[in-house]
Amino acid sequence: MTSHARTGRRRGPSPGTRRNLIAGLLFISPWLVGFLAFYLYPALASLYYSFTDFKILESPTWVGLDNYGKLGADPLFWKSLGNTLYLAVFGLPLSVLSALAISLLLNSRGIRGISIFRTIFYLPVVVPTVAVAILWIWLLNPQYGLVNQALGVFHLPQPRWFFDPDWTKAGIILMTVWGVGDVVVIYLGALQGVPRDLYDAADVDGAGRFAKIRNITIPMISPAILFNLITGAIAIFQYFTQAYVISEGTTSRGSGAIGGIQNSLLFYGLHLYNNAFRYFRLGYASALAWILLLIILGFTILMLWVSRRRVYYASER
Amino acid sequence: MTRTTLRPDPPARAARGLARLSGWRLVTYVALIALGSIYLLPLLWMVATSLKTGPQAIASPPTLIPSPFVWENFPKALTQINFPLALRNSLLYAIPAVVGTVISCSLVAYGFARISWPGRDVVFVILLATMMLPSQVTFIPLYVIYARLGWIGTFLPLIVPAFLGNPFFIFLLRQFFRGIPDELSSAARIDGASELQILLRIILPLSIPALITVALFTFIDKWGDFFGPLVFLNNADLYPLSVAIQTFQSAHKTDWPLSMAASVVISAPLVVMYFLAQRKFIEGITLTGIKG
Numbered sequence: 001m002t003s004h005a006r007t008g009r010r011r012g013p014s015p016g017t018r019r020n021l022i023a024g025l026l027f028i029s030p031w032l033v034g035f036l037a038f039y040l041y042p043a044l045a046s047l048y049y050s051f052t053d054f055k056i057l058e059s060p061t062w063v064g065l066d067n068y069g070k071l072g073a074d075p076l077f078w079k080s081l082g083n084t085l086y087l088a089v090f091g092l093p094l095s096v097l098s099a100l101a102i103s104l105l106l107n108s109r110g111i112r113g114i115s116i117f118r119t120i121f122y123l124p125v126v127v128p129t130v131a132v133a134i135l136w137i138w139l140l141n142p143q144y145g146l147v148n149q150a151l152g153v154f155h156l157p158q159p160r161w162f163f164d165p166d167w168t169k170a171g172i173i174l175m176t177v178w179g180v181g182d183v184v185v186i187y188l189g190a191l192q193g194v195p196r197d198l199y200d201a202a203d204v205d206g207a208g209r210f211a212k213i214r215n216i217t218i219p220m221i222s223p224a225i226l227f228n229l230i231t232g233a234i235a236i237f238q239y240f241t242q243a244y245v246i247s248e249g250t251t252s253r254g255s256g257a258i259g260g261i262q263n264s265l266l267f268y269g270l271h272l273y274n275n276a277f278r279y280f281r282l283g284y285a286s287a288l289a290w291i292l293l294l295i296i297l298g299f300t301i302l303m304l305w306v307s308r309r310r311v312y313y314a315s316e317r
Numbered sequence: 318m319t320r321t322t323l324r325p326d327p328p329a330r331a332a333r334g335l336a337r338l339s340g341w342r343l344v345t346y347v348a349l350i351a352l353g354s355i356y357l358l359p360l361l362w363m364v365a366t367s368l369k370t371g372p373q374a375i376a377s378p379p380t381l382i383p384s385p386f387v388w389e390n391f392p393k394a395l396t397q398i399n400f401p402l403a404l405r406n407s408l409l410y411a412i413p414a415v416v417g418t419v420i421s422c423s424l425v426a427y428g429f430a431r432i433s434w435p436g437r438d439v440v441f442v443i444l445l446a447t448m449m450l451p452s453q454v455t456f457i458p459l460y461v462i463y464a465r466l467g468w469i470g471t472f473l474p475l476i477v478p479a480f481l482g483n484p485f486f487i488f489l490l491r492q493f494f495r496g497i498p499d500e501l502s503s504a505a506r507i508d509g510a511s512e513l514q515i516l517l518r519i520i521l522p523l524s525i526p527a528l529i530t531v532a533l534f535t536f537i538d539k540w541g542d543f544f545g546p547l548v549f550l551n552n553a554d555l556y557p558l559s560v561a562i563q564t565f566q567s568a569h570k571t572d573w574p575l576s577m578a579a580s581v582v583i584s585a586p587l588v589v590m591y592f593l594a595q596r597k598f599i600e601g602i603t604l605t606g607i608k609g
Contacts (some may be wrong), residue, residue, distance in 0.1 A: 001398075017435065018591065020433060020434045021436075023428075023430075023434070024434035026428070027424050027425060027427050027432065027512070028428040028429065028440070030421040030425055030480060030481050030482050031421070031444065031481060031482035031484075031487065033481055034478060034481025034482055035444075035481075037481075038462075038478055039455060041458070041462075042454075042457075043450060043455055045456055045458035046455060046457055049457060049458065054466065058462065090480075092506060105348055106349070106351070108342070108345045110384075111342070111349070117349055117353050119592075119595065120356055120357050121352075121353070121356055123357070123360060124356065124359070124360070126537065126584075126587045126590075126591045126598075127588070128541030128582045128583050129541055129543060129559075130541065130560075130563050130580075131541075131562070132560055134579075134580050135362075135580055136574050138363075138366065138576065138577065139359055139362065139401070144375040144377070144379075146358070146359075149377060149378065149379050153378075178359060185598075192447050209341065209485075238451055238452070244547075245567075249563075249570060250569050250570075260607060269453065276456075276457050277460075277548060280508075282457050282461070285457055286457050286458075288541070289453040290454065290455055293451060296451060297449075301416070
């Protein structure tokens, strides 16, 4: 690469290589410092804390596996896990499918104004999360909200949404489906990479519209679908801001912990926050964090394993 | 990079296609317009409510166009959330974070993209792997570190890490830097330029589009950030707009025109930026899979 590389001695790193090593390390040093001080050390400390009883002001005392043992007996842990799984099982497929449907519509041949529609579908993603959550508390207001007013016109049942523990998560899912613009853009990128000749060949064979979607489009963009499923699931397990804002905006203040009506919005991320910063049980919260990591890791590996025969990578042909 | 250019069809096929597909095209348009309207309506409703009187906002049947337009909602909402202070805090957080992210990510990306040193690729894989760890795992010890440093209640926990690089943007810039022909660097090296000079005089001027993408995404992320300020600032005088608006809404649960006015205020700068730089957003997401 450099003119010095040639002049180096045979044994040991050449002066050019050593010079490059020093220059390279210098350039990446900001990240290196951040990695060691604000990433690696905290990660190891968190693992250590998870085996201790730790209340910020005192130093941590070793309790072995106690915190992990307590998880099983903590009803709110199970509640939060259940709420989170609810979003993953019902919300995630719905988001991924609606994003796919929107992007297929946008990618149809001969459709004009794709950029206008793409703008509209992406716009909700640009709005800050706090504003989105406040907006949906208003839209889903049981009495005056736009959604229930619209349902009323068609004489459909009008749920109390964020004020009825059976409907809070449905409200969250509705809000999530409204915010799938980023997923749509990722699909569009993948869709535009599908070679046209595949469709032309299918046309020659007389394949119908849906046959082409099922046999060409879906397999060709399957890596993007897998990517969106995995990142979507990870986001759900860390779900926080929307649930926090909606809980605070729909329940009376001063109760301390946050979780919506009858803890129906107590998601895993919120339970962790409550333990860390409302009860200051830092050891227990750290154990929750490590269980979270294991769940995410397990889910990702499972998804990769299940999909290994169903996802098509062009480079592996 | 993906572009939305569609290959023009051969005219004969297009004509044949038109006759066969016009029915489907109509269906597609109707579906898109219907869905598009549904997706747009909530934001229109936010703006409409922000300009209504209290009784008008809860009138049934609802109307989209306010009458009269109550512009006073905005000064009223802004006074109640102490807008100048919250805006100052938002900018004190977002601007240094943007500057820090752009500087640090450029440096680090250069070290990974344009200098070849032993072990580089292994270290880069480690950098990519750090994106896998959920932030929940590190934030408790980070809180403890910041507390011991006396940083809780200052902007330091939010700003200092921004100067230490962000894996997503390092990745994005690295990809971009690698696309710049190597001959440019070699020529400058022969002329005796240092690596830093090459970065500043050759690479960065050619990477303005990528740098804008990084700056935009960082600004949007920090402007809307809620968790960081909530946990690390711990002081109402330092709360940025995101936290100030949430606090206001939860204290005035039924004052919808004012809550919506506040929401319009926090959203407007980002929406304007989005309209001005749409291509950057689309490219950034397509390139890295960054979401919102």
